[in-house]
Amino acid sequence: MASMLTTISSTITRLNLLQKGSIFLTTRTLRKPLYQQILLRKNRPNFFVMSTSNYASTLFSTSPNFSKNGTSEDDQLVVLGIETSCDDTAAAVVNSNGEILSQVVSSQADLLAQYGGVAPKMAEEAHSRVIDQVVQEALDKANLREVDLSAVAVTIGPGLSLCLRVGVQKARKIAGRFNLPIVGVHHMEAHALVASYLGYKDQLLNSFLRGHNLLILARDLGQYVQLGTTIDDAIGEAYDKTAKWLGLDMRKSGGPAIEELAREGDAESIKFSTPMKQHKDCNFSYAGLKTQVRLAIESRNINAEIPISSASCQDRSARADIAASFQRVAVLHLEERCERAIDWALKIEPSMKHLVVSGGVASNQYVRARLNQVVKKSNLQLVCPPPGLCTDNGVMVAWTGIEHFRMGRYDPPPPVDEPEDALLDLRPRWPLGEEHAEGRSEARSLRRARIHPSLTSIIQASLQQQQL
Template identity: 40%
Template structure:
């Protein structure tokens, strides 16, 4: 069974091909980073136009890499949400056209679910029940995946997503876009204990998180130094800021896993590429005796392989879409 997956939810035009649910045949990404870097963030209209230009060449590239043609596909899978509405429409429209022209089933994929399920390409079947932290530029959620494969939300950020916070602070201190990798690189030169930034909601009874106050605290700290004529150690700022985010995510996720009796944790999403987050989760899960599943970095960021993998699971379960498949920019993971 071959499934082609199309991902255009934000600023990466990506196509993947997966065989029999667990074997990756192709994973091609046309990055838009250079297009959005001058703006310090993703411009939705620019992203949608770039998807239009890049999608068909990216599909062709993936087919060549996989050594097959569209006629060999058993289904066309596509991200239908959440994401930027214009960007999503480009991918869904293309997938509909391919499915109709080649008489193939169409599968609509939840972008967040795909971030979790891409791990099966490296670790095999995920074997729920398990806990997952799905953390990216637009989403930060702790969920439980039941034995029936359905997700239940346990907690989420009540304001900024982690990736959003990374981008905002990176921009404020003059780093490049995207901010997450830049903060990660700079933080390796700093002391994560140098500045005691706040960890909002760390000890409350919920699994929810709040990062807006942390972002404000960093900005106030820097402005206070500026007013006093002092130069900040930006490496220490980056390391301490990053540590505060990581602390909250590790503590909340592991507490949720313990309380729910879940013995495995999946770390998923673009921010899961952060080296400090990966290291802290590895240490914490080892101490707690929990299994940890973390995809390799190329499979953490937005990619077509994750859409193909999730689409293959849906196809195997008999879940396909009609050609009237719509997009939902706010599609939830739970449910």
């Protein structure tokens, strides 16, 4: 599977990873009748045939293992997915036929509006208040109990550690109590595998989240090459901050608010500089653009305390011009990076056919339109998941859990009496894949170089004090 992702990003080796062609043995007695025996699998292939349903595509192995009654083993997998990496509490139940049995999301829109973005401690408390309810509702809507599950999948990173902990603790309680295997999921890989869920095997996957941007060539499940990453702020962060400074309604996050206001403005009215023009790589940087926007807002005496709904016609026009100018340059930076990444990816995998955009910003129609122009230059197809699968959700976590469970990549059930303060495997920073040689950022190297001299001077001063 040759594909490419743009998402957040250590390779996924914590789980029981088995190389292609190896034998694995699971001795756990799973809840489905099909698994009332020890399973032995060998040389399971990684090629799929797609069968399209109304909602999404269903994936079947080309040579599945069959039970004695003629039913495919994978047909029987039912996985609960739990997602709490940032500001949405989500859970879903998905089976290995690709059917979404339930999907529940509890939004923190009011908190976003109150704090103008994600406040980690507040987000953690919000997750803790609703996690039991969200998971139970997902089970109820699927008309299932925990004993009916084959496994539990949960996001363990990247994300906010306080938030990740809530979901992981809940997943481990369920898995421990009901003797279920647990799959630790990479948040960005989950966004990436939405593409395979929809039936696209070969793609340049380009996932945009509030916390990070990443460009990845996905060659197979768990085999990724990182072409570009975020060196400071991501596009979602830039949208959120700009929306806050312009006094926009943050209940739907900054992206939709900026996109709506930008339609009223002149995108050429303010000449913001495009980030990193001098760096010929695929990395992203939005910190400088944020500073330009803040200065433009200050120079026009725009008061964010006055909401856009109460602004005068002149004030609203000024805000709209800033929103439109910001969006033009922010997306231009994406275009340039994606265009270069496509060139690199095609050299590695000439058969690549798709650019898949996933993550929250993928819902932005302006982003889609501009990137659609980029892919046409290379005769690729732009693929965007449905809005409900673009933003953080439990479906993507459950499906990724199914994909890895099929390959034997999971952990055994946790202890039933695991203490509340147990040390958990949380990965707030978790790279996805191996860094492409050409993708090593000169900007990041310079950034480190600027830091090192100050550290050296501190060490030298400390040594001199000791000598005195």
